[in-house]
Amino acid sequence: MANYYEILQVESTASAAEIEAAWETLYNRWRHLVTHHDPRVAEEANRALRTLEQVRRTLTDQAKRAEYDASLNLGGLADPQALLQAVAPPPPPRQLEGAATAPQAATAWVCTACHTPNATGLLYCASCGRQIGRECPRCSKVIAVTAPYCSHCGADVQAALDEKQAARLRELQAKVAQEAAAIDLLRRASRLSFFASPWSEEQKLRGQLWRSSSSYRAAWVFGLSWVVVVLALAFADMVLSFVTAVAGVVVILFWTSAATTSAAESRIDVHQARISQLQDEIKRLQAGG
Numbered sequence: 001m002a003n004y005y006e007i008l009q010v011e012s013t014a015s016a017a018e019i020e021a022a023w024e025t026l027y028n029r030w031r032h033l034v035t036h037h038d039p040r041v042a043e044e045a046n047r048a049l050r051t052l053e054q055v056r057r058t059l060t061d062q063a064k065r066a067e068y069d070a071s072l073n074l075g076g077l078a079d080p081q082a083l084l085q086a087v088a089p090p091p092p093p094r095q096l097e098g099a100a101t102a103p104q105a106a107t108a109w110v111c112t113a114c115h116t117p118n119a120t121g122l123l124y125c126a127s128c129g130r131q132i133g134r135e136c137p138r139c140s141k142v143i144a145v146t147a148p149y150c151s152h153c154g155a156d157v158q159a160a161l162d163e164k165q166a167a168r169l170r171e172l173q174a175k176v177a178q179e180a181a182a183i184d185l186l187r188r189a190s191r192l193s194f195f196a197s198p199w200s201e202e203q204k205l206r207g208q209l210w211r212s213s214s215s216y217r218a219a220w221v222f223g224l225s226w227v228v229v230v231l232a233l234a235f236a237d238m239v240l241s242f243v244t245a246v247a248g249v250v251v252i253l254f255w256t257s258a259a260t261t262s263a264a265e266s267r268i269d270v271h272q273a274r275i276s277q278l279q280d281e282i283k284r285l286q287a288g289g
C-alpha cells in the first residue's frame with residue numbers, strides 16, 4: 001500500500017526541498033517514456049505522470065499536506081489512485097551491452113508519424129509507410145527504429161552502427177591498398193630487367209600478361225610460319241646444290257667427249273693423208289714396172 005511518501009521514497013517528515021527533489025527525479029524518469037514505442041509503457045508512463053501531478057499538488061501545499069498527513073494517521077488513504085503500481089521506479093531505460101536482462105521486445109511498434117500501432121518486426125508502418133523498424137547492426141534482427149538498444153542482443157545501436165561503419169571503412173581502405181599493390185606489381189613486371197630471376201613474382205606476372213595479350217596467338221602463327229620458311233629455304237638450297245653438281249658433271253662429260261672426238265678426227269685426217277701418199281706411190285710403181 002504505497003502512500004505519497006512511499007511513492008517518492010522519502011520520509012513522511014521530509015522537507016519541502018527533499019520532496020521537490022525526489023519528485024523531480026521520478027517525474028523526469030517517467031516523462032521520456034511517454035513517447036515509448038511500446039504503447040503499454042507509454043500508457044503506464046502517462047498514468048504515472050498523472051499520479052505524480054496529484055502527489056505534487058498535495059504535498060507542496062502546506063494545508064493539503066497537513067490534511068493528507070491527517071488522513072494517513074487515521075489509517076486511510078486520501079487518494080486510492082496512489083496505489084498504482086505504475087509509480088514504482090521505472091525500469092532503467094538503458095541496459096548494459098550483452099546483459100542478461102536485455103530490454104523486452106515490445107508487443108507493438110507505434111509509428112512516430114501517424115501513431116498507428118504496428119506488429120513488431122515490421123520495417124515500415126502499415127498505415128503511412130514510414131520506417132518503424134531496422135536491422136540491428138550487430139545481430140541483424142529487426143528492432144524498432146527508435147530503440148536505442150537492440151531488444152535481442154542488447155547492443156547500443158548507435159555504437160554498433162559506428163563500429164560497423166568503421167569496420168567497413170577499414171575494409172575499403174584495405175581494398176584500396178590491395179588495388180594499389182596490384183598496380184605496383186604490374187608496373188614492376190612491365191619494367192622488369194632482362195636478367196631478372198625467372199621465378200620471381202614479377203616474372204610470373206609477365207608470363208601471364210604475355211599469354212593474355214592479343215599478340216600471343218599472332219606471335220605463334222608468325223613463329224611457326226618462320227620455321228616453315230626457313231626449312232623450305234634449306235630444302236630449296238639443297239636441291240639447287242644437287243642440280244648444280246649434276247650439271248657440272250654433265251658439262252665435263254660432254255666436254256671430254258667432244259674434245260676426244262675432235263682429237264681423234266684430226267689424227268684420222270693425218271692417217272688418211274698418209275694413205276693417199278702411199279697409194280700414189282703404189283700406182284707409180286705399177287705403171288713403171
Ligand SMILES: [Zn+2]
Nearest residue numbers: 111114125128
Ligand atoms: Zn505511420
Ligand SMILES: [Zn+2]
Nearest residue numbers: 136139150153
Ligand atoms: Zn541485436
